[in-house]
Amino acid sequence: xxxxxxxxxxxxxxxxxxxxxxxxLMQFGGPEFTFPLTEEQIDKTLSDENRxxxxxxxxxxxxxxxxxxxxxxxxxxxxxxxLIVDENxxxxxxxxxxxxxLLQYIFENRKERNVELNVFDFNIGAQKCYEKVGFTxxxxxxxxxxxxxxxxxALNMVLNLEEWKGKN
Numbered sequence: 001x002x003x004x005x006x007x008x009x010x011x012x013x014x015x016x017x018x019x020x021x022x023x024x025l026m027q028f029g030g031p032e033f034t035f036p037l038t039e040e041q042i043d044k045t046l047s048d049e050n051r052x053x054x055x056x057x058x059x060x061x062x063x064x065x066x067x068x069x070x071x072x073x074x075x076x077x078x079x080x081x082x083l084i085v086d087e088n089x090x091x092x093x094x095x096x097x098x099x100x101x102l103l104q105y106i107f108e109n110r111k112e113r114n115v116e117l118n119v120f121d122f123n124i125g126a127q128k129c130y131e132k133v134g135f136t137x138x139x140x141x142x143x144x145x146x147x148x149x150x151x152x153x154a155l156n157m158v159l160n161l162e163e164w165k166g167k168n
Contacts, residue, residue, distance in 0.1 A: 007053035018085040026147040079117040095129040113161040118154040
């Protein structure tokens, strides 16, 4: 089991150290960041009042498991920067718990009811996680990202919170 708490400056070092390459950073943070991730980059993105960032921690011992954010724009809540820092913990349902907690946060604290996220087409595990929660592919929206001489395709996925809440 996990919980979310406000991401603070004391958490920067752990996040920075968990991003080992430009590819990792693109997959985690998108095109806003450049490798290596720095405190200044984190400060800049978190200075946006429309962004809420969380440290994800283990209920039993308080240890950091990951990081996640919500960005609010144009009546949408956009989930992003979802990262499970320990690769050994991936594929064990933690991502699903993280996304569910983010959706509950939005439902309880905000007015936005349309939620979206982007995921790279090669990240099948993450896509399956988001589908389990209730996200569906939005075929009308894709993004191309350049990283280390490669072109990656980001797929857009959407969810309506009212429909989600009705099923849960």
